[in-house]
Amino acid sequence: MTVEPRTAHVDRARELDEEDPLASFRAAFLPDPDVRAYFDGNSLGRPLTATPDRLAGLVHTWSSRLIRGWDEEWMALPETVGDRIGALTLGAAAGQTVVADSTTVVLYKLIRAAVAARPGRDEIVIDDDNFPTDRFVVERIAAEFGLTVRWVRVDRHAGVELEQVTEAVGKRTALVVVSHVAYRSSHLADAEAITAAAHEAGALVLWDLCHSVGSVPVELDRWGVDLAVGCTYKYLNGGPGSPAFAYVRADLQDELEQPIAGWMGSAAPFDMGPHYEPARGIRRFLSGTPSIVAMQPMRDMLDLIEQAGMAAIREKSVRLTEFVIEIADADLADAGFTVATSRDAARRGSHVTLEHPDARAITARAWERGVIPDFRAPHGIRVGLSPLSTSFAEVADGLSVLRECAAG
């Protein structure tokens, strides 16, 4: 049985799509006949229509240029793509962003480098609802080096607040690790103020931008951020397993020593020298051969972001999340859903988390019907909105299916 989505929201969605200055960007993504509403672009962005040709182009260069491809293009790619990510999405001047390994490995390298750069300070501050990998890496490094983890206890429906960080930092703090947008609640942290509070205490700060890069404007240089990492397979649509980027503030780079000394991050990789000498600048944060294959699809997404502009992307993101909350209040509350994300747009990223006692089963039923949010234990259903690929009609339709799925 198919129940049509509630007419009022369908009409409203049509209006919002007609008014949407970014509506035409939807045609840049590969559709799939079995996907009715995609609400998981915050975990894995959709492929672009340009992606097959982009990957075929890489195979062509590989087959025709063979090893010469490294000199001709690939050696520079971690920095050229990094600079583009920096310029378009991070507010970062050139020479501070490099595409490297997985987020987890980049976190390890930067956190190790940061605590080593603050000798005499023996604490790392991180919140207890940060993404698992961030917490695990911090705990392991603390155990390895006899440091203390100072946990900031956060409300799982919210996130890290400035006052909590101000209270937690002090003379012993080497590093503060925070996610800009909380993966669970979508809480958007006040990055500028929290960075200033960490600096006030003499600590370094690392921002995890996995859930903000490409959806929320970021101003790393202006905020004076020391270190940042972020995924490229979420809102940068790099595809499954595309590598993460590292941002290291220019004046810190030559002072930091990252722990995975590899030839690709050394001063002269092809000298094949007897000892490791780190490259100058951002390149020293590379370790081994970077994944050129997995750096291809994100390049076309960066072109789209350049055309659309981060300000317009954020504006649409806010409209989309507002629309989800509007429908949830009007239509989903009596089916048992509650909104577990801030109602203040200034404190919200690009997903809305709904809670329902039956969230796991509802998500499974919705997937069978081509509506794809994700489930986060124990009761969360995350509705991710990718500003360039999600329409308002998709939101109205997908949420009506969630309502039906709650009825069994």
Ligand SMILES: *Cc1c(COP(=O)(O)O)cnc(C)c1O
């Ligand atoms: C998605 C995500 C990660 C993922 O780490 P990988 O090493 O890429 O698997 C890490 N941190 C945060 C905050 C994330 O949202």
